Amino acid sequence: xxxxxxxxGLDAAIAVMGGKWKGLILFALQDGPLRFGELRRAxxxxxxxxxxxxxxxxxxxxxxxxxxxxxxxxxxxxxLTEFGxxxxxxxxxxxxxxxxxxxxxxAIPFE
Amino acid sequence: xxxxxxxxGLDAAIAVMGGKWKGLILFALQDGPLRFGELRRAxxxxxxxxxxxxxxxxxxxxxxxxxxxxxxxxxxxxxLTEFGxxxxxxxxxxxxxxxxxxxxxxAIPFE
Numbered sequence: 001x002x003x004x005x006x007x008x009g010l011d012a013a014i015a016v017m018g019g020k021w022k023g024l025i026l027f028a029l030q031d032g033p034l035r036f037g038e039l040r041r042a043x044x045x046x047x048x049x050x051x052x053x054x055x056x057x058x059x060x061x062x063x064x065x066x067x068x069x070x071x072x073x074x075x076x077x078x079x080l081t082e083f084g085x086x087x088x089x090x091x092x093x094x095x096x097x098x099x100x101x102x103x104x105x106x107a108i109p110f111e
Numbered sequence: 112x113x114x115x116x117x118x119x120g121l122d123a124a125i126a127v128m129g130g131k132w133k134g135l136i137l138f139a140l141q142d143g144p145l146r147f148g149e150l151r152r153a154x155x156x157x158x159x160x161x162x163x164x165x166x167x168x169x170x171x172x173x174x175x176x177x178x179x180x181x182x183x184x185x186x187x188x189x190x191l192t193e194f195g196x197x198x199x200x201x202x203x204x205x206x207x208x209x210x211x212x213x214x215x216x217x218a219i220p221f222e
Contacts, residue, residue: 005217009209010134010202012216016209020125027121061219083212090208091121097201098120098127101194105123106116108172 016061016087021046021054026063026080026088027095033067033079063087127172127198132157132165137174137191137199138206144178144190174198 017023021043028034028042040051055078058064063084069075080088098105128134132154139145139153151162166189169175174195180186191199209216 008135008138008206009211009213010138010206011131011209012213013205013209014128014131014134015221016216016219017125018221020122023121023125024119027119062215083215086212087208090204093201093204094124095119095121097198098122098124100120101197102120102123104173104194105127108127110126 013087013090016063017091018057021050022058022063023091023095025051025054025058026084026091029064029078029080029084030088033077035075035077039078058084124198124201127174128202129168132161133169133174134202134206136162136165136169137195137202140175140189140191140195141199144188146186146188150189169195 024043024046025039028039034042036051036055039055040046040048043051046054055064055066059066061083062081065079065081067077067079069077135154135157136150139150145153147162147166150166151157151159154162157165166175166177170177172194173192176190176192178188178190180188
C-alpha cells in the first residue's frame with residue numbers, strides 16, 4: 001500500500017477508477033443514495049465479495065460516503081461525495097462513446 | 112479470445128481502453144503519427160514488450176493504423192484511426208479531471 005506518482009492526468013484518473021467496477025458503481029449512484037442490495041442489482045453481475053471490496057476502496061479514495069442509520073433493522077446507504085460526482089461527470093463522455101460504438105466494440109476479438 | 116457483451120457503454124469503453132496504456136498511447140498520437148521509438152519515449156515508462164503488445168491489440172481493435180514505408184531503412188509509423196480519435200476525444204474530460212485532482216489522487220493509499 002502506498003502513494004503513487006503519475007505521468008499525466010489520464011493515468012491518475014484511470015488509477016482511481018481501477019477497472020470496470022468503480023465506474024459502474026459511480027454511475028449507479030448518480031441519481032441518489034442506494035442500499036447495498038439495491039446497488040448490487042443496479043451494477044448487475046458483480047459478486048457480493050467484489051462489491052464489498054470496491055465500496056471499501058471507493059470510500060478510502062473519498063469517492064463514496066457510507067451512512068449508517070441507527071434503526072431496527074439498521075440501514076446503510078451509499079452515496080457519491082462531491083469528488084465522486086465530479087469523477088462520474090468526467091466519465092460520462094466515455095460512457096456515451098461506448099454506447100455509440102457498442103456494436104463495433106462487441107465485435108472486437110478481445111484476447 | 113472471443114466477443115463480449117456489455118452491460119453499458121462505460122463498461123464497453125473501459126474494455127476497449129483495457130488498462131492505463133492504451134489511453135496514454137492514444138494521447139501520445141493525438142498530434143500526429145509517431146514511429147515506435149518516438150511513441151515509447153512519449154508514453155514514458157512502458158517496456159518495449161508491453162508497447163508491442165498494446166499496439167497490436169489497438170490495431171486489432173481498429174484504434175490505430177500502422178503504415179510501413181518501403182524505404183532504406185524501412186520506416187513504420189503509427190497513427191490514430193477515426194475510431195481511435197473519437198475514443199481519445201471521449202477520454203479527454205477524464206484526463207482533465209485527473210489533472211485537476213492530481214494532488215488528491217496521489218495521496219490516496221492505493222492497495
